Amino acid sequence: MDLIAVVATFGGLLFGYDTGVLNGALEPMKHDLHLSTTTEGLVVSTLLLGAAAGALLCGRLADAIGRRKTMIILAVIFFIGTVGAVVAPNLAVMLPSRVVLGLAVGGASVVVPVYLSELAPTERRGRLGGRNELAIVVGQLLAFIVNAIIAAIWPPATATNPDGYSNIWRLMLAICAIPAICLFVGMLRMPESPRWYLSKGKTLDALKVLLQVRTEDRARAEMAEVAELAHEEELQQTGGWADMAIPWVRRIMLAAVILAIAQQVTGINSVMYYGTQMLKTAGFSDSAAPIANIFMGVAAVVGSAICLFFLVDRIPRRTLIISGMIAVTICHGLTVLSSLIFPTGSVAQAYAVLIFVALFVLAMQTALNVPVWVCLSELFPLRLRGFGMGLSVLVLWLTNAAVGQFFPALIEAGGITGTYSTFFVICAVFAFLIYKTLPNTSGRSLEELEESFAAGDFR
Incomplete structure (x- = not known):
């Protein structure tokens, strides 16, 4: 089972590398x-729009x-x-290529967690499923490290370094x-989901x-459980517009959409794309910026690991998420203060911004990454889960694309102060x-949650 998880999470690794490499x-x-500021944003946002489409299409394809x-098809894509x-x-070729990559990224975001959860033993499902989220931030960290190494060996040509190496x-x-090749070759040897x-x-x-990944007694005992899960999967398709x-369905959908938007307007992916x-x-x-940016990737990996291994099943989701929103709002406020206190472009300002943005990434990955995804999957009763999750994830990807598109213009117009003041205000509003x-x-079953929501109890 561990080998299956390693191979499957190459999809998450690809997800992370593709979204982080542009950094x-x-x-x-x-x-x-x-590229202009607008077309620079398009290079980022087209992947995310493709990901929104991939997330919608690949669930049905799977x-x-x-x-x-x-997953084999996704590796080829x-x-x-x-x-x-x-x-x-040129841009005419780059943008369609980024859309194609986005289709694969979005598809992987849906199919890999499903594949892992359906093959994992019950007692290891949370831990193995969480590996995909960890693989995503590890992929982003690897992208940051590779970029820093390449930039150190062959300084690239930029506006401030026109004599650097091109391409x-x-x-x-x-x-x-x-x-991508590892995922393709590996999945050729992996079993299908029982x-x-x-x-x-x-x-x-x-x-x-099941006999390949369990003992014989365990495999036969799980057949009844798998049959029940398959029946539940059918029930998930009964809900819709x-x-x-x-009224109570609209209420939980509103909560889910707010949560999905909030996770993205924190600005986490602006750091991962434009750090x-x-x-x-x-x-x-x-030369120093790519190296300093590695700290963002390290903070993301550390935060994800802390959440997966110590927090996600021990602290109530609502408490963890609200605490996370407060923490990232404070980090944005400290970033703004550092930009106001220290002279613009000074070493002091540079390191203060690095510290506070890295703390923001740590807080985000600790309290607002895995918990948000888990909470979205738990909010909806069984018959509405497929519809509710689909709509929520679509909103999440579209918000991600909007932030990716407009961040270059925001940083150009407002600098550090204006950009993080904007994030500070938005995060404070969404925390409320x-x-x-x-x-x-x-701590409650899906049935208990549905009974409470239907009775108007949204505590």
């Missing part, structure tokens, strides 16, 4: 492809042809999108082909897979909205 590649790409085959971006001579960003992007087999009436195939006429450029604005040199709308989903 260092964007500045030389901007120089070589002559139900139709199987989780394993879908990752590779095709990577090659297209690497060889792109270094192509090498940064090309590294993504390696985990739950999917059972949903197609292939009982013997489902048992055969008609249910929005029910190197943001650090240059704060005062780091072209979450406090007013989000019920606690910990």
Whole structure:
């Protein structure tokens, strides 16, 4: 089972690398492809729009042809999108390639967690499922490290360093082909989900897979459980837009949408996509910024690990999420204060911004990454979970794309002070909205939650 988890989470690793690699590649790409502030944002946001489409499409594809085959197809799409971006001579080729990569990223965000949860033993499901979230931030950290190494060996051509090497960003992007190949080769040898087999009436195939990853007694005992899970999966498809006429359903959908938007408007992905450029604005040199940016990746990995191994099952979701929103709001406020106290572009300001933004990333990954995803999956009763999660994740990706599109213009117009003042105000507003709308989903079954919500109890 551990080998299956390692292979499957190459999808999460690809997700992380693809979303993080532009952090260092964007500045030389901007120089070589002559990108404006608007087209710079498009290079980022087109991947995220593709991811929104991929998340919607690949769930149905995985139900139709199987989780394993879908992940093999996603590995091919990752590779095709990577090659297209690497060889792109201009924006007309780059943007469609980023959309293709986005389809794979969004597909992986849906299919990998499902595949892991359906193969994992009950007592290890949370821990193994959480590995995908950890793999995503590890992929982002690897992207930051690779970018820093390449930039140190071959300083890229930028607006402030026109004599540097051209097309270094192509090498940064090309590294993504390696985990795509590993995912493709690895999944060829992995089993299909027994739950999917059972949903197609292939009982013997489902048992055969379980016998590969369990003892014989355990495998046969789990067949009844898998059959029940398959039945529950069918129930998830019964809810839809008609249910929005029910007041309590609208209430929990509002809470879910607010939560999805809040996670993205914290600005976490602006750091993951544009961290190197943001650090240059704060005062780091072209050579120092990629190295300093590695601390953002380290903070993300540490925060995710703390959450997965120590917090997510021990602190009520509502408490953890509200505490996280307060923490990131405070970090944004400290970033603004440091930009006001220290001279613009000074070493003191640069390191103060680095410290407070890294603390923001740590707080975000500790309290607002995994807990938000877990809470979204728990808010909806079984028959509405597929519809509710689908709509919530779509809103989340679209918000992500909007932040990715407008951040370059925001940092250019407002600098560190204006940008993080904006995030400070938005986070404070959404902390209040979450406090007013989000019920606690910990410690109660889905049936108990549905009874409470239907009775108007949203505590």
